[in-house]
Amino acid sequence: MxxxxxxxxxxxxxxxxxxxxxxxxxxxxxxxxxxxxxxxxxxxxxxxxxxxxxxxxxxxxxxxxxxxxxxxxxxxxxxxWFHLNPRSLRAIEDLAGHHRLALLSNAPEPLAAAIDDAPWSAAFAHLFYSCRLALTKPDPAIFEEVLRRLGAAPGDVTFLDDRAVNVRAAAALGINALLYPEWPSLPGTG
CATH class of the missing domain: 1.10.150 (DNA polymerase; domain 1)
Known part of the structure; x- marks a missing residue:
């Protein structure tokens, strides 16, 4: 998962x-x-x-x-953009013990490079950025490309985003998409 x-x-x-x-x-x-x-x-x-x-x-x-x-x-x-949410960082630590983690962000290259270098990003097996994919959420093509790169079926992915339009686009492809802040409903987040 x-x-x-x-x-x-x-x-x-x-x-x-x-x-x-x-x-x-x-x-x-x-x-x-x-x-x-x-x-x-x-x-x-x-x-x-x-x-x-x-x-x-x-x-x-x-x-x-x-x-x-x-x-x-x-x-x-x-x-x-580097004021991090302590609750989210704790949840990432918890999730890393139960799930494979990937990040998908609409981000320009300077922000993507900074995230790549952040110590917490080591918990993620894949870091996907719109600037490197030349696609942005909510375009379904960005989710399709991420699924392809993960080698995952839509039902094997749970996506968490703060924008309803992005959640709807992912859900339309069969991805289990949740609108942030639904951390408590996720396994391994207490």
Whole structure:
């Protein structure tokens, strides 16, 4: 049995307001404008778009690949997603004793690389990222590709995500999909 977990707002906590405010200040925008542009352009970034192209779209001006602002924004963005949920980390430890674990996250490359390097990620047999698959949830193709790479039938996978649209897409393929925070209903999570 595989447990397939989302990262953002499942393993991590939501982005803190002060972190997104700091990114808005770096880019020279008010917070509301920044958040709107951050999410409006995020899907392409999560599918593998280059960082400077994403941050250019968010900023509304061209930023070169080697612009120091791009590096600062990448670092701030990764840090904003690295506030981990202690309850989820405990559940991962418990689950690792009973299930094979895999991660599936809509994440750009800088965040994917940081997760790869995080000590807790060693509990996962597979780490799947939208940026490396060039697909994003809730596209059924991303779940089909993950099932293929796991060598698993849909019924052999339980998927946990915080977004209902992603849960519905996985469930439509026959994956046992749960909307976070349903940890207590999972075997091995106390």
């Amino acid at each position: 595989w447990m397939l977990l989302d990262y953002g707002e499942v393993i991590s906590l939501p982005q803190p307001l002060d972190a997104t405010t700091a990114m808005a200040e770096l880019i020279g925008q008010d917070h509301t404008t920044f958040r709107d542009r951050y999410w409006r352009h995020r899907e392409a970034y999560d599918r593998g778009q280059a960082s400077h192209s994403y941050w250019s779209a968010v900023a509304g001006r061209t930023l070169a690949d080697d612009d120091p602002l791009v590096a600062k924004l990448n670092a701030a963005d990764v840090a904003s």
